[in-house]
Amino acid sequence: MNPENAYAELRQFQIETAYYHSLGALAGWDQRTYIPRKGHEHRARQFAALAQLLHRRRTDPRIGEWLDAVSGADFLSDPAAPAAVNVREWRRVYERSRRVPEELAVALAQAQSEGESAWEQFRRADDWEGFWPYLKRLVDLTREYAEAVGYESEAYDALLEDYEPGERAARLQEVFALLGRETRSLLEAVLASPQQPPAGVLERDYPVEVQARVVRELVGRIGYDLEAGRIDPTTHPFELSVGPGDVRITTRYYPDYLGAALFGAIHEAGHAMYEQGLPAEHWGTPMGEAAGMGVHESQSRLWENAVGRSLGFWRHFYPLLQENFSSLAGVGLEEFHRAANAVRPSLIRVEADELTYNLHIQIRFELELALFRRELDVADLPGAWNEKYRDYLGVEPPDYKSGVMQDVHWAAGLFGYFPTYTLGNVYAAELYGAARAELGDFEEAFARGEFAPLLEWLRGRIHAHGRRYQPRRLIELATGRPPGAGTLVAYLRERFGNLYGL
Template sequence: MKPERAYDELRRFQLETAYYESLGALAAWDQRTYIPRKGHAHRARQFAALAQLLHRRRTDPRIGEWLDALEGSPLVADPESPAAVNVREWRRDYERAVRVPEKLAVALAEAKSEGESAWESLRAKNNWTAFKPYLKRLLDLQREYAEAVGYETEPYDALLEDYEPGERAERLTRLFDELGAATRRLLEGILGSSVRPPTEVLHRDFPVATQREVVHEVTAALGYNLEGGRIDPTAHPFELSVGPGDVRITTRYYPDYFNAAFFGSVHEAGHAMYEQGLPAEHWGSPMGQAVSMGVHESQSRLWENMVGRSLGFWRRFYPLVQARFAALAGVPLEDFHLAVNAVKPSLIRVEADEVTYNLHILIRFELELALFRGELEVDDLPGAWNEKYRAYLGVTPPDYKDGVMQDVHWGSGLFGYFPTYTLGNVYAAQLFARAEAELGPQEPAFERGEFAPLLEWMRKKIHAHGRRYPPRRLVEEATGEPPTAIYLIHYLEDRFGALYDL
């Protein structure tokens, strides 16, 4: 078969698979937003049936035949061309897929759906005992999956590969050692400071209807195209791309707390802007896909924190917010800005400040490693969780829902996902530093309401490349040097040193 024909047939086949996947994404969004309570069991069976269909397509022997006809041909001679990138990444995906038995793929899909539904209802009831069987089943299946796809050093690396290709537990351990030490030094200084942020101003009356209006206006101003998206309430915020022109985000509202919906929405809008910036003409192929969750998180964390918690941003938006919420009448901008940047060790990861956030991720990383190394059992997880929270953050969860059950990830079988949050912080700081070097200081632009230059820089340097480069290479191409934690450390020291008079 001629390479051109092989590529056309492979491209059409993979595009059809992508349409099935997008229908699954729509079902996943529905499950986490508006599905009737009694519909979860049927949805799990739907996901199992879809997983069987997708597994058969992803392992279709014709994919291997098409790839054989393409590899080494002139069509893929330029390794950075869209055709070459697609062929390389399709080969990677195919080789991983064929190692997973169909029975395991279907069981995982069903267990993930059931686990997520169970988490949503059982967390609210603080019922760890009832949730444990779901978690144990998912852990067993993920261990089986890791053995099936293979690894060089340890099972956890096989899971990392699904979210951050090329990343390894050994390198992450070194990163967390460096970042953890710097974080503890900074946190010690902050806790010893006489500065006391007036965080009580964030815990007043914030009508949910008004919050909805504000988050729609602000995320649109940042660049989230709401004509191709929507914002809905959910138990755990997320972004989900159904396809070109349909990239959705969710948030959760508290009538007596400002931060959750506002910063959660900006965070998810960062994810959505990445998806909206991917080349639509390459949708359904690797060139039209995000390269990794770490890079994805770099976009969400950058917009949430480096943009959304900056003084320039609030000089622009505080008059709007203050005018909408009577609870903020008389609260000076400087007090509000200090409050939204307050640093305090806490229980809840998604509400954690920038300084302590990576300690939350470190805890989950260490627990996941212990689980997959056989050093920790699910029955002992709550005790290990509480012990690490006391040691690293000086707080102890009063119950399961705000402790070991607080995140949806384990209930969804997403082991290996958590480290990408910290990688996202590392990448974001490095990317933002380079963007400022090329565009100039961004806070004056934010104050003027000019967010498009930064978004366009990200579109050019990150979004447009899809999976052209592996994640670490992509960051290096964008910034001129390999990923390093030093930019994040300096960013945190500079911002919070100034806020806390260190």
């Protein structure tokens, strides 16, 4: 078989596999939104069957034969060309997948589905004792998975590779050491400032049906294509791409708190705009996929915070809120903007302010690292969690659902995902700074409702490249310098220094 034919057959096979993934994504969306309560058991078996099918396709010996046939082909000579990128990534996935026994892949998929369903049930009841056996099984299976795929230094690196290719625990520890130290220092100064924002502005009467209408209009106006997506309520907000023309987001609503739905929706819309900006002609291949979850989070965190909490953004959108919420009568623009940027150490990660957010992630990263270094047992997680919240944020959860059981990630087996949120913040600071240097200050543009220039800049620098480059290299090429936590620290100092008169 000549290399060109081998590549064509390999590409077609992988696109067919992507359709199965797409159907699995749709089933996952349904499980986290509208599935009947009694449907979870059957859904777990569906996911197990799908996992078996996908594992067999990922490890199909023909992939190895096709990869051997294209090796050294002239059309792969440029490593940044789409075919070369696809072959490189297909080879990486094939080699990793072959190391995982089929029975382990199936067991993990079923445990992840069962764990997520159990989390929904037991979190609602604040029942750690009922939930933790599911979590222990997930940890045990994930440890097996890490050993199966292999690693150079430590098991956690094997997990990171699935979410942020090329990232390592040792480098993340350096990032968190600097960021954690600088964040706590800045937090101390912010809390001591006499210029504290008003309390309670976001905690008023906000009818859920009105929130849903406002959120839909807002995310549509910043660039989320609603004709190629939808917004639904859920327990834990997420974005999910079914395929070209179908990229969905969710958020959660509280009748007495506006921030969760508002900033949660902007965050998920940032993810969705990335997916909607990936080259559709490359769908089903690595060139049509996001570079990594850190890059993905850079898009959501940039839109949620750098854009969505800016004064220019609210100069444009605050009239929309005042028209729809009588509870904001008498609240001025500046007052609302300061309330939207209020810094208050809190318990819930997804509702944390921009400054303290990375401390929430540092806690989870350190706990995950301890779990996979076998320095911490699953049964001891609640105590370790509460201790770190006392030490890092000065707060302590009164129950499990606002503590160790608040996130869906561990219940879904997503160990190694949490650090990508902070990597996303690091990358977002670099990207926003570079875009601002090139396009000019955004405040007046946002006030006029002009978000397209920033979105188009991101599409050209980030979205269009798919998996052409590893995450850190992609950010370096987009901004002109390697990403580092120092840029994020400078951004936080500038933003909160201005807000709090530091």
